[in-house]
Amino acid sequence: MHHAYLDKFATRDSPVHRRDPRAKTAAFLALLAAAILVPPGTWWPFASVAVIVVALWAVSSVPVVYLLKRVVVLSPFIIFSLVLFPVLYDGRAVWTARLGPWRMSVTREGLELAGNVAAKFVLGVLILGLLFSVTRFQHFLYALSRLRVPQLLVMQLGFLYRYLFVVLDEAERMLRAREARSAGLGGPRLWRSAAGLVGTLFLRSYHRSQRVYWAMLARGFNGEVHVLGRLRWQAADTLFVSCFMAVAAAVTVCWAAAGLR
């Protein structure tokens, strides 16, 4: 089965694509941090980050539909929060519903929190989507190891990416086999077999990990991961990272200072 890859646009060319992966990773993560740190109730930092994201997208020649689709596809993860926060968060009621003895209020603070989470979600997905559309995944991993992320973590990310699609293929085959034998019936029988499927997938992955480990040992692995540095840092990369760090810092300092006053 052909899977969509995380970095399928990363082989295109643009001024952003050409930057060193370390510069791109550091810059995008700084931008992400600037968005995530914003407290509820403040909205202009989100607008600033959004402007930068749009500018990046415009320069990078990544299709906008692709980026927006990712936001839509991932949104189920936060739908619950967005629905529950306005109702569960205490504060000034903006709208109240009554049903017999029960009352449910939508609060202003709850709405602000929900909006805050929604903005961070959308911006986060767009920033990361852009990062992986301008950086090949293995270069991203290399950048992480150069940014002093623990090697074990970087390796695990690499293995996850490498074998995720293998496991998905196995799952697809097992589901197909189950469908072929279920005579079109559904219901509780299928749900019960889901546990068996997951268990089998886990066992297979476990045994595969044993064989991969043997393959690594057979080629001399001794615990240390070596990465070949085949990248060249340029002046444009320094400029790129500095600009982003400066903007991220400026935005954060501004709302922090405004909050303190």
Added chain:
Amino acid sequence: MDVLEIDDLTHTYPDGTAALRGVSLRVERGASLGLIGPNGAGKSTLLLAVLGFVRSRGTIRVGDVALSRDTLREIRRRVGIVFQNADDQLFMPTVFDDVAFGPLCAGLREGEVCRRVSEALEAVGAGHLVDRAPYHLSGGEKRRVALATVLAMRPEVVLFDEPTSSLDPASREQFIALVRDLPATRIVATHDLATVAAACSRTAILFEGRIVAQGNTGELLADADLMQRVQLSGATRAATPQAPCGGTCGGAVGPPGTAQ
């Protein structure tokens, strides 16, 4: 001196079944040895034992180095293995990274690593795949790249575990030609007799954990009785259908009218 000597190798599975019962084998330098046997004969176990991945009794010697806990690294530097499932062997994000993995672990410098990677990929005819992700490769391409990852370490002996399984005929012929032309000593464990006939001059037969015959490939394969005895020929075993419930099922299997 023989490049590989195995003496009285014994290994028992955790559940008590004997996998290898006193296997002894000698392989000359530069030889191409086929190791054939039915499923479950212990071929893969034997290959894994040579590299110290399964604990076994007996002696294994590669050149002048005997296998022990201290010599594992040296043995694995001299002996390479191409596993049955290429996906297990290609675990890095790109082909280049996979082929470079061995030389990098050996501590070679960047220039030498790049040189070995190009050499190994050219040797298997996969130079154009250098920047691809392993997941996107076809079965034959994966197999060749897996071989390249081993060749990059310049081993003295290369072990192959079912190298042509799940390959289409064209890929299979290509791979057999690759195996045949390698300068290293080769041991090819397989139950595909056509592969052995094409790639190996000598053959050993492993049956129920023992080496039951060794010799010239052509002679061994031509011995029909021997092949049947070790369950390697598509022999006619006139099996009488036995109903699992002692004959009282009423012959439910099969189209109407057939006697069961």
